[in-house]
Amino acid sequence: MANPGHNLPFETLDYMKKTIAIDMDGVIADIEAQVLAWYERDYGIKYTRDYLAGRPSDDLFPEKGLVGNYVRTAGFFRTLPVMEGAVEAVKTLMEDFEVYIVSAAMEFPLSLNEKLEWLGEHFPFITWHNIIFCGDKSIINTDYMIDDHIKNLDHFKGKTYMFHAYHNTLVTHHTRINNWPQVVELLKAEL
């Protein structure tokens, strides 16, 4: 049950590491790729990421509310593609930072187990100690937050990095990051 090394001295060093809260959807899990693929499957039309840019989540496609239906469909979160470069980058960051996966999963109760299974498959090196599923993220306290949603970043007390996503293309008040190698570069510079 408990980590047997939890009270050993070397853990003290871990405790001193700076902490990062990393979001799932749109950050380590590629929501855009999934939505585009499901739309093509259902309507035979292949939209691109450029088409999505700047659109609000509830108005991505001509079919109003479609994305809302998708995210409430069993299997949606379990089968999300991993964001390019995320696995390697998170592994690298864990060498120098205490990394927490923080997902606003409570809105979609079906997603809880799917997200946990997904993490177990793609990020097995992240233990249950460092996984957080929440409603809003206002009581999350880490040194850094990597997220695509300004509703999470705006009230955060630490340093923010906004992962590029279709819905934040016009936002300029957070440090934009475009890909995972860039996250590693920026955070390594903080050491």
Next chain:
Amino acid sequence: MANPGHNLPFETLDYMKKTIAIDMDGVIADIEAQVLAWYERDYGIKYTRDYLAGRPSDDLFPEKGLVGNYVRTAGFFRTLPVMEGAVEAVKTLMEDFEVYIVSAAMEFPLSLNEKLEWLGEHFPFITWHNIIFCGDKSIINTDYMIDDHIKNLDHFKGKTYMFHAYHNTLVTHHTRINNWPQVVELLKAEL
């Protein structure tokens, strides 16, 4: 999906409320009652809360590891009795505080949905915005924490209240609370 009143001015007042993180197991959910009842069901012996006092969780009964098996049994968390007075007390606290339910549920993946359903049944007035399931609680940042486990309370930066439980009877470095009316009394005095 989103709370339609989320950006209205009166929400600003809510935002200024002091925040409380309230644990589930042993605080609003009566683990001791369930464990004693299941033991009596399985072994025909009726132990009391006094018998449990001071014992470690993994050595509560002569049958080593029994509690570990119980908490991994489907239905255990879903059928926990509500701690006496918890519903009324949490409702009262919500008048003056922003209340978050923070449960270290990640260790037991089966418990995620059970805990969410349990909250929906017994605390339907707490919305998904204010529910957090985590591994450890070290990045939880609220003004107050009510918990029975010192592993959660010891590293917490805010004010701590230790809910009385069999495993903390010898602990003296947190404010002990014995029942829910006492929680309300102490926190009302903080206003």
